Amino acid sequence: MINAAALGTLRHVRVDELNSTPALAHLRYGLVSVTAAATTAALTVPTLHYLGLPIPMAGVGVLFGMVCPLFLRDSTQHNGAEHDHRTRWWHTLFILYGTTCIAWLAGALMNYSVVTAGIGFLAIFFVGLLLQNWGPRAIGAALNALVAYYLGIYLHPDADHTALALAVSLVGLAVVMMTCRWIWPIRAPSARSIGDAGAPDNSSIPVTSWREMHASLCWSPAVRGMGAAVLAIAVGHSLSPERWCWAVISVFVVFMGTRSRTDALRRGLQRLGGTVAGVLASALLVTWIGHSLWFDCLLMALCVGGWAYHILHAYARGVFFITILVALVYASLGFAMTPLLEVRLLEVVAGCLCAFATALIPGSAFFTRTNVTTMGDTPAGKTVNVCAAAVTAVAEDRGGIEPVRPGFFPAD
Secondary structure (H helix, E strand, O other), X not given: OHHHHHHHHHOOOOHHHHHHOXXXXXXXXXXXXXXXXXXXXHHHHHHHHHXXXXXXXXXXXXXXXXHHHHHOOOOOOEOOEHHHHHHHHHHHXXXXXXHHHHHHHHHHHOOXXXXXXXXXXXXXXXXXXXXXXXXXXXXXXXXXXXXXXXXHHHHOOOHHHXXXXXXXXXXXXXXXXXXXXXXXXXXXXXXXXXXXXXXXXXXXXXXXXXXXXXXXXOHHHHHHHHXXXXXXXXHHHHHOOOOOHHHHHHHHHHHOOOOOHHHHHHHHHHHHHHHHHHHHHHHHHHHHHOOOHHHHHHHXXXXXXXXXXXXXOOHHHXXXXXXXXXXXXXXXXOOOHHHHHHHHHHHHHHHHHHHHHHHOXXXXXXXXXXXXXXXXXXXXXXXXXXXXXXXXXXXXXXXOOOOOOOOOOOOO
């Protein structure tokens, strides 16, 4: 009821104000994500339990309801036409849903061995990192595909359960449409609101021509990400034959959206810090609070909202909430928490170290200044440029090794 009241209040906030106020925009994404995920879970989990069907088969639909609203942001207008924005929105929605279903099917079909499962992961890795400059729909499709593929590998569904999960996922699709189009509709921003909000982030604006698409391909991060993924599969499987996918996912999120070695290191350190804090908080919650179904559901909803609110602008805090959410889900399924949290921490550390190793390999430039957003006037951009300049000076004094290049975020 409280969540519905909050959404009803925010519906009356003008779209221009949301676009010019980042905190309200993040709050809106958090509320929509938790509403879609909680509604999907409330509709599917009790139904599956009543029918005597496996509850984890609701995972694909709940995952889609949780992640999809964050990437329904392709709001670029063409000649100010609202119809074009609406068409793009529907295209993005069905692209995200289609990639989620295809990845789930692929994971269900390729879960027979580490080799076949790893091949699928590498394919998703390469395509996702290669196309990451194609806008929010490309990033969202890659993230949905990666996690849905992981679910297919981990749950080992047979043909009947695979079809059941796809059928249940239609509930998630319907809930997302209802939440994002009617409960809290997304409308294209006006030109004034875009101007008030500052220069748009070019990395999140979808490219529209084949020439732009070809020019925006990220070959170097894709190749290096593949190398890191292969290393993470080997190391992660040696740590845990069941949870090695966590190491691979860590590599993916470290490389996704980063524009320099400094960015990759910063993203990895943020993931490590958020994971450590989340593991400690999860251990305290499980030890002190114990198990209560309704309280666990409330904490899960809060974690989904916290993750959706923070993940796009405060990555470490987003990882903190998603780590607690994973622990709560496994605890509700009856898993022992201490071994699980230990493996979670080890796999994330292994994945981040593999990403660091490949990102810092000397050679051709990992990232170039093409397709880089104009962030030189922001505190983050200035900080990164200063740090990169300092590292460059030290490296040049020691001679020979190609340093991290300054000016990743040009001020012009």
